[in-house]
Amino acid sequence: MKTQYYTASSLDGFIATEDDSLEWLHALGDIGETGYAEFIAGVGALAMGATTYEWMLRNSERVIAEVGSAWPYSQPTWVFTSRTLPRVAGADLRFVRGDVRAVFPEMRAAAGGKNVWVVGGGDLAGQFHDAGLLDEIIVQIGSVTLGRGKPLFPRRLTSPPLRLVAVRQIGPGLAELRYEVPVGGAEADADKA
């Protein structure tokens, strides 16, 4: 069982524009050509921040057109928020707040031996890393730059560096990079900060 941050990013390190648009991403590649189907088959639980969840709420018509329902995941999903947000009917959602370490044992148990997917955003993935709970970063780098926007991973992670374990080109629009997070990386960088 691994905790994986799986996402797509612009070449300059943003996962959404400042106003949370993903229009730039949808033109870059066919999800059928990515490793998504294999990836999601290994996922037993999801974690996402409030802005990512609200994107799903705002774009429900697009999601329905793509997957046939307003919520694309059968796995239980933990939504981190300090607010009361509307529920998507039929989705297995748990709204939580605060330290990811307090929630993680429940997520791991629910995942039943499968992986935990940190969907985003970048800071939530960073919170899992800060807690020593992040094992892998799988990022599809799109062939675009955004200049500014929501950051991929707003943390300093230098020593030891990530370990690049796979690289795959997906047409002209995407390059998928798979990294392992070294054990003890969060503590080492915190010591130097």
Ligand SMILES: NC(=O)c1ccc[n+]([C@@H]2O[C@H](COP(=O)([O-])OP(=O)(O)OC[C@H]3O[C@@H](n4cnc5c(N)ncnc54)[C@H](OP(=O)(O)O)[C@@H]3O)[C@@H](O)[C@H]2O)c1
């Ligand atoms: N490119 C991709 O593949 C991809 C993947 C995922 C997401 N996205 C997009 O990227 C953007 C990410 O937005 P974002 O950077 O703002 O991140 P986010 O993690 O989606 O949302 C951040 C918000 O989540 C809540 N939150 C986070 N950690 C919390 C905690 N420990 N306890 C309680 N609440 C917590 C806070 O909101 P409140 O306190 O206000 O509730 C915080 O402002 C979205 O537009 C999303 O659609 C893109």
